[in-house]
Amino acid sequence: MEANDLNVLRTAIQRFVPLTDQEWELLTPHLRYRSLARGEKWISEGRKEQDMGIVLEGNMRHYYTRDGEEKTTYFYFERHLVSSYISAITGTPSLLTIEALTDSRLLAFSYAHLQTLYDHSPKWERFGRLVAEYLAIGLEDRMAGLLTMSPEERYLQLLEGNKQKIIERVPQHYIANYLGITPVSLSRIRKRLLEK
Amino acid sequence: MEANDLNVLRTAIQRFVPLTDQEWELLTPHLRYRSLARGEKWISEGRKEQDMGIVLEGNMRHYYTRDGEEKTTYFYFERHLVSSYISAITGTPSLLTIEALTDSRLLAFSYAHLQTLYDHSPKWERFGRLVAEYLAIGLEDRMAGLLTMSPEERYLQLLEGNKQKIIERVPQHYIANYLGITPVSLSRIRKRLLEK
C-alpha cells in the first residue's frame, strides 16, 4: 500500500483527532484499495452498505431514486470521506447510491471495524463523535439554506462560497438537483443572472 | 430538584447510553431549572449559547431571521433535548433563536460541562457521539425530503408520519415555514387536498 495514500487518509482523520502511530495502526491492516470506472457504482440503494472510504482520485456523486428519477444531492472530491453514512451507522439498507463521476480511486475500510475501534480506543470514539458533529453542522447549514433562501440565492452562494469545485467539475444538471430544482430551471436562472 | 424531572432527563439520556448512578451523578450537580413564558426567548441569535436542556413542559420553536423575517425550521415538545447545537459545539454565535410557543419549563445544563465529561468519562463521550449521529440521521432525512419531494408531498408526510404532534400543536404558519413555503401557499395546498 502506497505510503502517500496512507498519509492522505491519516491527515484527513487527524483533522479531527491527532493519533499516535499505535492508534493509527489499529486501522491500517483493514484498509483496501478500490478502483471505480466512470459511472460505476460503489454503494447501491437497498443494500446494507458498511463501507467507508476516502477519495484518492476522482469525483463522485450520491443520489436518491424517486419515481425512477435520480436526484443527486451530494458530491465528493479528492480527500473527502465518503460513505452511505446512515446505512453504515444504523446497519439499515442504504437509501442512496454513490457512483463515480470520473474514474476514481478510493482507500476503504468497513464501518463495522471502526465500531470495534470505538470500543477499544477513546481516541477513535472521539473521532467518531467529531465526524458526526462535523456532518451535522454541514447538514444543518445546507438545510437552513434550503428553507430560507430561494433557488437563485442558493446558486449564487454556490458561486461565491468555497464550493467552486462543484461548479467547475460537476455537470450542471446534477447541480440543479443539488439546489432542489430542475436542470431547465437552473438554465433559466443563469440566463436571468447574465441579463443583469 | 424534583425526582421525577430528573428521571425524565435520565431516561432521555439513557435512550442513547445506559449510565451507572455514579456516571449520572457527574451531571446532576450542574442541572438547573428554567421557566419561560409564552413568547419568551431561551436562545438568542448572535450570542454564544452554550446551554442545552430538556423540555419538561411546553412547546418551543427555533427560527432563523432573514431580512427581518422569521423562518421557523424546528419544533420541540416534552422530553425533547433542545439547544442551539451548533453554537454549543463550535462555540460560535448562534444563528438561530429558540423561543417558547407556550409557557414552558426546562431542565438545563451547560454544554461546556458536558464537554468536560467527554474528557473524563468514555460513557459520556459515547453519548456525545450517539447524539450527534442521531441528529445527523434526522437532518439527512429532512434534507432528502426537501430535495426530492414537493411541498404538497412533504405536507402529506407530516400528516401521516409520527409527527402529528406538530400538526396538532403548532400554528399553521410556522408549519409552512417548516415545509419551506409561505403560509398562504400552505393554505392553498390544504384546500387542493380537500377538494379530492
Add this chain to the structure above:
DNA sequence: TCTTTTTATTATCTTTTGTTAACGTTTGTA
C-alpha cells in the same frame, strides 16, 4: 367581559418553476 393580537383563508396579480420537446454542441467511445 371586552379588546387586542394571532391565526387562517381567500382573492388578485406577478413571478417562478415544472413539463415536454426540439435543437445544437460537446464529449465519449467503438
Add this chain to the structure above:
DNA sequence: TACAAACGTTAACAAAAGATAATAAAAAGA
C-alpha cells in the same frame, strides 16, 4: 473518424408559489 450518448439552452404551456391586501374567526390578555 464516425456514431452515439450526454449536456445545456430555449420555447411554449400549465401548474404552483410568492406578494399583498382584505376579511373573518379564534385565542390571548387585560
